[in-house]
Amino acid sequence: MHVLLLIAPHGLQLCGPSIGQPRRDTGAGCSPFARSSSLQCAGPGAPEGKRDRYVPSWSKRGSEANNVYGQQQSEYNAYAQYLKEGEAPTRDAAPTRDAAPAVGGSKKIMILFGPPGSGKGSQAPKIVQMLGIPQLSTGDMLRAAVAAGTELGHQAEGVMKSGGLVTDELVVNLIRERIAADDCSKGFILDGFPRTVKQTTMLDAMLAEAGDRVTCVVALDVPDEVLTERICGRWVHKESGRSYHIKFAPPKSLRGREPSTETMLDDETGEPLMQRKDDTEEALKSRLEAYHSMTVPILAHYGPTGLVHKIDANRPQPEVWASIEAVIAA
Numbered sequence: 001m002h003v004l005l006l007i008a009p010h011g012l013q014l015c016g017p018s019i020g021q022p023r024r025d026t027g028a029g030c031s032p033f034a035r036s037s038s039l040q041c042a043g044p045g046a047p048e049g050k051r052d053r054y055v056p057s058w059s060k061r062g063s064e065a066n067n068v069y070g071q072q073q074s075e076y077n078a079y080a081q082y083l084k085e086g087e088a089p090t091r092d093a094a095p096t097r098d099a100a101p102a103v104g105g106s107k108k109i110m111i112l113f114g115p116p117g118s119g120k121g122s123q124a125p126k127i128v129q130m131l132g133i134p135q136l137s138t139g140d141m142l143r144a145a146v147a148a149g150t151e152l153g154h155q156a157e158g159v160m161k162s163g164g165l166v167t168d169e170l171v172v173n174l175i176r177e178r179i180a181a182d183d184c185s186k187g188f189i190l191d192g193f194p195r196t197v198k199q200t201t202m203l204d205a206m207l208a209e210a211g212d213r214v215t216c217v218v219a220l221d222v223p224d225e226v227l228t229e230r231i232c233g234r235w236v237h238k239e240s241g242r243s244y245h246i247k248f249a250p251p252k253s254l255r256g257r258e259p260s261t262e263t264m265l266d267d268e269t270g271e272p273l274m275q276r277k278d279d280t281e282e283a284l285k286s287r288l289e290a291y292h293s294m295t296v297p298i299l300a301h302y303g304p305t306g307l308v309h310k311i312d313a314n315r316p317q318p319e320v321w322a323s324i325e326a327v328i329a330a
Contacts, residue, residue, distance in 0.1 A: 107212055107215065108187065108215050109207065109212055109215045110127075110328070111214055111216070112127070112218045112219075113218065113296075114219070114222075114313065115287075116231060117227040117230040118220040118227070118313045119220060120220055123220070123317075123321060123324055124191070127189065127324065127328065128189055131187065131328070133186055133187040133189060134183050134189065135190075136178055136184075136191060137191045138175070138192040139192060142156050142174060145174060146160060152173060152174050168202055169202075171199075172199075172202050172206055175190065175193065175206070194298065195295055196297075196298070197301055200298045201301075214302060215307060216307055216309065216327065217298075217307050217309065218309050218327055219299055219308060219309070219310045219311065220313035220320070221312055221313055221314075222313045222314045223314060224288055226314055227284065227288065228281055229247070231284050232279060232280060232284060233246040233247050233259075234279050235259065235264045235273040237269070237274075238274055239269075239271070240268070242266060244264065244273060246264075251264055251266065251273065252265075252267050253265035253267075253270075261273070311323045
């Protein structure tokens with residue numbers, strides 16, 4: 001079994017998308033679980049792959065965002081159907097990509113860390129393809145459980161409507177339920193959990209019940225000042241999720257002028273772009289503080305085992321991926 005956990009520097013508050021729908025990361029006020037959508041590709045985070053110069057991993061445009069969002073929704077729909085009818089989704093139930101056979105014969109339980117703007121969202125789909133296993137979103141799992149009316153869904157429904165806090169126990173039980181599905185028989189990528197040392201120990205205990213354990217931890221490392229430039233220069237088209245950057249991927253309309261709603265227009269529709277409320281320097285500072293104080297100590301938890309691999313993510317995507325690929329294949 002291969003397990004990859006993607007860690008986001010947020011708490012566990014839920015709000016935002018309609019219950020029973022996968023989240024499309026297109027606006028401000030995103031909750032932590034909502035933000036951890038299946039591929040992080042409906043908002044900044046999908047690989048561009050078609051530009052003739054390096055575009056940061058958290059910036060992409062065009063139909064690719066909608067295409068990957070469709071993949072995410074297929075996975076969500078397959079799991080929601082499983083909860084409603086009791087038929088476990090298989091790899092064929094949600095054909096989101098041409099998956100490679102799982103790497104290696106032994107179980108690889110991996111955790112991927114990365115602060116906002118580190119490029120975690122662009123690297124995760126590549127890991128999925130390399131390992132041939134699904135990527136799971138705690139936010140999507142919660143909404144699917146609510147939509148299907150499961151016991152866990154009923155417990156979470158009130159919390160999701162009010163924006164309250166979901167207990168660690170509920171999320172762990174939800175993960176335990178999800179990974180029992182057939183499509184997780186060879187492993188999975190867990191997106192958005194754990195975020196604290198307490199959650200990490202709970203996860204370790206849950207895995208131990210099945211004789212599993214974390215075998216590899218990958219931490220994407222980017223200096224805070226670089227993250228500030230990446231995040232605070234980001235503008236998005238709300239309806240499509242297309243993302244731009246005033247320096248690295250400006251819209252055609254900017255033409256060297258000061259960025260504003262008048263000069264930052266979507267290349268395809270000509271509609272004004274927007275900045276998320278949490279894409280400001282003040283908000284990012286708070287998010288990074290939360291990441292360092294709550295999430296990074298998990299590295300210390302696994303450090304003595306020699307499983308932690310720090311990756312310099314302040315490089316072009318291909319170089320970052322080469323380093324990740326080497327760790328996975330080892």
